[in-house]
Amino acid sequence: MKDQGMKSVQKNNFAETFHLFYRYDRVSKQVISDNLGHSLPTITSNLKKLLNRELIVKDGEFLTQKTGRPAQAYKLNESAFTSLGMELFGNYITIISLNARGELSAKERIDIIFENTDTYYKKITDELKKFVDSKKLDIDRIVGLGIGIQGLVSDDQRRVVYSKILPMADLTTAAFQKYLPFPVTFLHDADAVALAEQHASKRTEDAIYLSIGEHLGTAMMVDGKIYNGARGRSGTMEHITIAMDDNRLCYCGRHGCIETYVAISTLIDESTETLTSFFDLIHSDDSDTLRRWHQYLNNVAEAIVNLHMFADSPIILAGEITNYLTEKTIGYLEERISQISAFPEEKNYLELGEVHTNPVAFGAALPLVQRFIEEI
Ligand SMILES: [Zn+2]
Known part of the structure; x- marks a missing residue:
C-alpha cells in the first residue's frame, strides 16, 4: 500500500x-x-x-x-502527439490535425460522395491514412480521430442515434475502427463547434452557441461542459417550431423549424449560388440580394431572441457563416434584436465566434488532445 x-x-x-x-x-x-x-x-x-x-x-x-x-x-514538443478531426458532408469530407497544443497543424478537403456503406467508410479511412503520410505525421503518435456528426450520438460517443441529413443512424465507430490503429469517437457537430469556440475564446461562463453552416446547430455550455440532458437531446433548438402550418419542410419531418429559416441552405440556392457569389453581390450593393440578406438576418435575430428568452446567457454566432459576417452585420442584428425583444436589454449579449476554419472537425479532435494531457 x-x-x-x-x-x-x-x-x-x-x-x-x-x-x-x-x-x-x-x-x-x-x-x-x-x-x-x-x-x-x-x-x-x-x-x-x-x-x-x-x-x-x-x-x-x-x-x-x-x-x-x-x-x-x-x-x-508540439509534435509530441497529434489528434485528428473529421467532418462528413454529402459530397466531400474535411480532415484536420491538431498538435500537442491543440492548434491546427494541417487540413484538407477531399471530394467523396457520401453513402452509408462499408466501401465509403473504407475509402475515408484510406484518405485519412494518405493525409497522415502527406503531412508527415507519425501514426504512432496519433491519440485518436474525432468525427463530427450532423446528428445526435450516444453518451459513449460510439454510435449515431439520430441522423437525417446524412442517413447513418445506428452507425458505430466500428465502421472506421476496423481500419485504424487509434481510437475513433463521434461528436454531435454543434457540440464540436461549441467546444472549438470555448477553447479559442478561453470562455468559462455559460453560453449558447448558434452554429450556422449548411445546416443549423445549437449547443449549450453549462459549467464548462456541453449540456446534453438526460437522453442527449438538449441543445437541439434548431427544431423549435410553433407555426405548424408553415409550408417550410424541415429534414426532421416537421414544418417551420428554426432550421428552415436560419440554415445557410435556406439563404442561398445551392444549385446556382455559393456563399462567396452571394456575398460578392452583397458587397456590390445588389438590391435584390440585399433584400434577401436582410430578410434572412431578421430571421436570425428572431431565432436569437427566442434562444435568449430560454436561457439568459451570451449567444455566440459560430460556424461557417462567421467567415462572411462583419461588425456591420452584428450591428444590424443587435439593432433588430433591440426592436423585437420583449424585455428592455441592458447590454448586448450577442458575440461573433472566432473559429472560422473547420470548426466541427476542430472541436471533434480537441477532446482527444485534452484527454491525453489530463490522463498522462
Ligand atoms: Zn426540424
Whole structure:
C-alpha cells in the first residue's frame, strides 16, 4: 500500500510537471521549483522522463532571476502527439490535425460522395491514412480521430442515434475502427463547434452557441461542459417550431423549424449560388440580394431572441457563416434584436465566434488532445 501511495505521488508530480508546459512557453528547473515546490531530484527525474518520451524538448538557455546564471530551458514538443478531426458532408469530407497544443497543424478537403456503406467508410479511412503520410505525421503518435456528426450520438460517443441529413443512424465507430490503429469517437457537430469556440475564446461562463453552416446547430455550455440532458437531446433548438402550418419542410419531418429559416441552405440556392457569389453581390450593393440578406438576418435575430428568452446567457454566432459576417452585420442584428425583444436589454449579449476554419472537425479532435494531457 505504501508503495502504491508513493507511485501515485510520483505519477501526480510527473503530470503536474507536464501540465506546467501548458502554462509557460519555456520552463526551467527553477520555474518548476517555484510553481510546484518539488525537490531537485524529483524535478531532474521528471524532466528526464519527459525528454525520453519526447513530450518536451530543450530550448536553449535563459537567465534565472535568483542566481543570475544561465539555466537550461525546456518547452513542449508540439509534435509530441497529434489528434485528428473529421467532418462528413454529402459530397466531400474535411480532415484536420491538431498538435500537442491543440492548434491546427494541417487540413484538407477531399471530394467523396457520401453513402452509408462499408466501401465509403473504407475509402475515408484510406484518405485519412494518405493525409497522415502527406503531412508527415507519425501514426504512432496519433491519440485518436474525432468525427463530427450532423446528428445526435450516444453518451459513449460510439454510435449515431439520430441522423437525417446524412442517413447513418445506428452507425458505430466500428465502421472506421476496423481500419485504424487509434481510437475513433463521434461528436454531435454543434457540440464540436461549441467546444472549438470555448477553447479559442478561453470562455468559462455559460453560453449558447448558434452554429450556422449548411445546416443549423445549437449547443449549450453549462459549467464548462456541453449540456446534453438526460437522453442527449438538449441543445437541439434548431427544431423549435410553433407555426405548424408553415409550408417550410424541415429534414426532421416537421414544418417551420428554426432550421428552415436560419440554415445557410435556406439563404442561398445551392444549385446556382455559393456563399462567396452571394456575398460578392452583397458587397456590390445588389438590391435584390440585399433584400434577401436582410430578410434572412431578421430571421436570425428572431431565432436569437427566442434562444435568449430560454436561457439568459451570451449567444455566440459560430460556424461557417462567421467567415462572411462583419461588425456591420452584428450591428444590424443587435439593432433588430433591440426592436423585437420583449424585455428592455441592458447590454448586448450577442458575440461573433472566432473559429472560422473547420470548426466541427476542430472541436471533434480537441477532446482527444485534452484527454491525453489530463490522463498522462
Ligand atoms: Zn426540424
